[in-house]
Amino acid sequence: MLTCQQVTELVTRYLEGQMEWRQRVAFWCHLAVCPHCRRYVRQMRVTIATLGKLPEEPPPPQERKALLEHYRAWSQKPE
């Protein structure tokens, strides 16, 4: 039987699909009986999903303009 502390160390291996099946079964068995670790794993998943939704900013206008000029200069070069 895995301990809760072991679950917190193995969670990335589990979520990344890098567990061999025996370990995976042991992990499942622990989750089946431990609501705290179920919450821990769920919070990890939420953390990861939230990272995937971080906002992005468009470049500042002068930066975009400078890059566009680079592109124009590049476009003039013979292919």
Next chain:
Amino acid sequence: MRTHGDTAWLGSDSDQELVQRLLRRDEAAFVRLVDTYHFRLLRLALPLVGSRSVAEETVQDTWLAILDGLAGFEGRCSLKTWMFHILLNRARSRAAKEGRSLPFSALGPAEEGPVEEPERFTAAGMWAVPPSPWGVESPEALVLRGEAMECIEEVLAQLPANQRAVVTLRDVEGLAAEEVRELLQLSESNQRVLLHRGRAKLRRALEERFGEAR
């Protein structure tokens, strides 16, 4: 494998079509490329090079190298991954010129020990102080709370550079684990340890911010 991020604006454009348009000197396509990737290149450059100004210069170099390399893009990986490769190359050659190496080029994980404080567990390894509920436990609900995003950005920026780079590529950009390993030249276990430690700190930060008193 997750491929979020670039599909929204590409619509039905495949990477190859986009590259063809760029090669045909399509300025609108280039502006869209810059709008989509400039920020993301910079976000990845920051942990690689150490200072904002060097990161900006490295991204500039990267754009020039992208244009020069465009005709050779073969579509063996996504355009995004290919651009990140170029950024890594630029950052590496710059670091080499300055006589240093990138933070993760030669490294075992710098941190050791358990990711969660040992005091949170009983002697038998069971939770003594279990994770506290957050009230909201879906990413959608968290995203709606701007403070959660701020909290994540803040903690991400404070992670050690190698953890930050791995988390950025794997979780923020959604690259496959193998792509991340290849880009950062990490072994499978190093990559996993860095990802694990970074994620654990981010979860804990959210718990500190949003955990309900029990």
